[in-house]
Amino acid sequence: MSVLVLAQHDNRALDKATLHTVAAAGRLPGPVHVLVAGHDCAAVAEAAAALEGVEKVLLVEHPAYEHPLAEDLAALLVSIASGYDHLLAPSTTFGKNVMPRVAALLDVAQVSDVVEILGPDTFKRYIYAGNALATVKSGDVRRVLTVRTTAFPAAAPRDGRAEIAIVAAVEPTGLSTFLGREVAKRERPELTSARIVVSGGRGLGSGENFKLIEELADVLGAAVGASRAAVDAGFVPNDYQVGQTGKIVAPELYIAVGISGAIQHLAGMKDSKIIVAINKDEEAPIFQVADYGLVGDLFKIVPELTAELRRARG
Amino acid sequence: MRVLVPVKRVVDYNVKIRIKSDQSGVDIAGLKMSMNPFDEIATEEAIRLKERGIASEIVAVSMGDAKCQETLRTALAMGADRAILVETTVELQPLAVAKLLQAIVERERPSLVLMGKQAIDDDSNQTAQMLAGLLGWPQATFASKIEIGDGTATVAREVDEGIETIRVRLPAVISVDLRLNEPRYASLPNIMKAKKKPLDTLTPEALGVDPTPRLQYVRVEEPPKRKAGVKLASVQELVAKLKTEAGVI
Numbered sequence: 001m002s003v004l005v006l007a008q009h010d011n012r013a014l015d016k017a018t019l020h021t022v023a024a025a026g027r028l029p030g031p032v033h034v035l036v037a038g039h040d041c042a043a044v045a046e047a048a049a050a051l052e053g054v055e056k057v058l059l060v061e062h063p064a065y066e067h068p069l070a071e072d073l074a075a076l077l078v079s080i081a082s083g084y085d086h087l088l089a090p091s092t093t094f095g096k097n098v099m100p101r102v103a104a105l106l107d108v109a110q111v112s113d114v115v116e117i118l119g120p121d122t123f124k125r126y127i128y129a130g131n132a133l134a135t136v137k138s139g140d141v142r143r144v145l146t147v148r149t150t151a152f153p154a155a156a157p158r159d160g161r162a163e164i165a166i167v168a169a170v171e172p173t174g175l176s177t178f179l180g181r182e183v184a185k186r187e188r189p190e191l192t193s194a195r196i197v198v199s200g201g202r203g204l205g206s207g208e209n210f211k212l213i214e215e216l217a218d219v220l221g222a223a224v225g226a227s228r229a230a231v232d233a234g235f236v237p238n239d240y241q242v243g244q245t246g247k248i249v250a251p252e253l254y255i256a257v258g259i260s261g262a263i264q265h266l267a268g269m270k271d272s273k274i275i276v277a278i279n280k281d282e283e284a285p286i287f288q289v290a291d292y293g294l295v296g297d298l299f300k301i302v303p304e305l306t307a308e309l310r311r312a313r314g
Numbered sequence: 315m316r317v318l319v320p321v322k323r324v325v326d327y328n329v330k331i332r333i334k335s336d337q338s339g340v341d342i343a344g345l346k347m348s349m350n351p352f353d354e355i356a357t358e359e360a361i362r363l364k365e366r367g368i369a370s371e372i373v374a375v376s377m378g379d380a381k382c383q384e385t386l387r388t389a390l391a392m393g394a395d396r397a398i399l400v401e402t403t404v405e406l407q408p409l410a411v412a413k414l415l416q417a418i419v420e421r422e423r424p425s426l427v428l429m430g431k432q433a434i435d436d437d438s439n440q441t442a443q444m445l446a447g448l449l450g451w452p453q454a455t456f457a458s459k460i461e462i463g464d465g466t467a468t469v470a471r472e473v474d475e476g477i478e479t480i481r482v483r484l485p486a487v488i489s490v491d492l493r494l495n496e497p498r499y500a501s502l503p504n505i506m507k508a509k510k511k512p513l514d515t516l517t518p519e520a521l522g523v524d525p526t527p528r529l530q531y532v533r534v535e536e537p538p539k540r541k542a543g544v545k546l547a548s549v550q551e552l553v554a555k556l557k558t559e560a561g562v563i
Contacts, residue, residue: 069480070443070446070453070455071446071452071453074447092474093455093456093471093472093473093474094473094474096439096443096455097443097453097455097456098443099443100408100438100439100440100441100442100443100444100447101443101444101446101447101453102447103409103440103444104409104412104443104444104445104447104448105447105448107409108409108528109407109408109409109528109529110408110409110438110440110444111529112437112438112439112440113437113439122532126437126537127340127435127436127437127534128325128331128340128434128435128437129434129437130537131330131331131537132331132333132340132534132535132536132537133534133535133536133537133538134531134533134534134535135531135532135533135534135535136529136530136531136532137529137530137532138528138529138530139528139529139530140528173452174483175451175452175482175483175486176452176453176454176480176481176482176483177480177481177482178478178479178480179468179479179480179481180478180479181473181475181476181477181478181479182476182477182478183475183476184476192474196562196563220563228492231493232492232493237476237477238458238472238476238477238491238493239472239473239474239475239476244434244437245431245432245491245492247474252562253556253560253562253563263327263330264327264434270540273560273562274556274560274562275540275543276552276556282545287542287545288540288542289540289542290542290543291543291544291560292543292544292545292546292552292555292556292560293543293544293545293546294545294546294548294549294552295545301549304549305549305552305553308549308550308553309553309563312553312557312563
């Protein structure tokens with residue numbers, strides 16, 4: 001009875017999503033192992049070995065794993081799966097890409113985006129864009145899960161260090177080739193782990209006007225997000241999107257500016273602790289989930305709010 | 315080359331669902347049904363590949379009860395050439411769908427399977443990856459741009475960090491994301507023409523697949539509800555509330 005967590009990383013550092021996945025794994029019976037597959041990534045294995053709740057780290061270094069390609073990672077996971085009852089990854093685009101392939105190769109179902117672990121075979125997850133909460137029971141011998149990172153705490157560092165075992169790579173499949181990644185360099189906190197998120201919607205009217213959102217975010221030390229409508233309209237890149245098919249966030253404070261509150265957007269942010277909505281339409285559905293609402297012209301309210309917060313900060 | 319496009323019949327994205335009072339599931343009786351929006355994008359992309367002379371034939375596939383024919387007719391009206399319905403009343407979960415699709419791929423031998431990244435009912439985001447795994451084919455998920463080259467596809471993928479580009483060998487499975495294209499509406503003449511296009515019906519038994527669900531939905535309940543809060547009169551009031559009442563700044 002062991003639990004395996006597939007680590008998400010960039011060969012230098014462990015992604016925060018993995019910390020939450022390790023904490024989720026701790027709710028399952030058996031020791032937790034973390035698989036670090038990458039290239040020149042010993043530092044990542046060290047970081048994983050220093051996490052509370054981790055009994056062992058499996059390190060696989062091979063050029064084939066430098067970039068996370070689903071075909072090779074799935075083959076690797078399948079090669080070691082027989083020792084595990086549960087295989088977990090975060091429900092990020094990384095985990096979503098790899099784990100269903102693993103599940104199919106093991107001939108088991110996957111439970112996606114788990115928000116609560118009720119037992120070794122029973123889990124809660126949202127369906128219908130967060131409008132229904134399902135309890136699902138898996139009858140399979142092995143369970144493949146992706147976990148919603150905002151639903152579990154982050155595993156803390158601990159004293160001491162878990163054993164790091166070297167594992168052999170699997171022959172690369174050569175089915176796909178990584179060509180490149182455009183990663184926008186941002187000074188602001190990362191969306192899914194930020195304490196405060198300020199998001200803009202179609203009401204902003206243009207990408208240029210998003211600077212109002214950025215200024216407000218900066219005075220709060222917040223991350224910047226967006227509704228699908230704002231991304232579709234080309235105001236901001238896709239990685240800003242909060243919602244059913246974008247990122248799921250649950251910060252302490254979520255400020256929705258010029259966002260009407262479509263079901264699929266609410267699915268991505270309604271677990272936030274405090275929600276503030278700023279919208280000119282007082283009937284907008286966003287007000288039904290907002291703790292505090294301001295009805296009015298965002299082009300007037302947002303600069304005022306930024307100035308007021310700046311003043312309050314001194 | 316032949317392109318296979320799986321399409322799912324789901325509750326329309328604009329419709330608010332109801333949960334059954336005995337918590338046994340979601341009550342979809344009488345609700346407006348539509349093609350899963352991501353599958354519309356996949357269908358549109360297949361049609362564009364055909365219009366550019368890259369695809370030669372588009373085969374749409376759906377699975378479920380006889381009403382899925384409507385979804386297939388929509389795909390045919392958009393521009394698919396023929397359709398296959400795998401008819402069953404068994405609840406189909408992603409692994410079963412992937413196995414049924416695998417059996418169809420083995421019959422139809424497409425060079426490309428283009429499908430939605432997720433269905434908006436169960437939000438699983440699994441089937442494309444599972445199908446690729448079962449076939450031993452490469453996968454390119456969450457596509458926002460697809461270029462077909464000589465025996466390969468170059469795909470820009472929407473990932474959490476931004477955009478990633480990979481090249482996959484064909485045949486391959488590609489799952490599509492929101493911003494790949496904007497699906498067309500079927501014109502009235504095309505809707506009429508679609509009624510005459512071939513639609514074959516198969517069963518899981520004929521395909522040699524056991525579709526029995528692996529996951530049991532023990533309970534489906536209302537999610538915890540947020541209460542609507544208060545509307546405030548000024549920015550000053552908001553800042554004061556955030557500081558003292560909510561304590562978040």
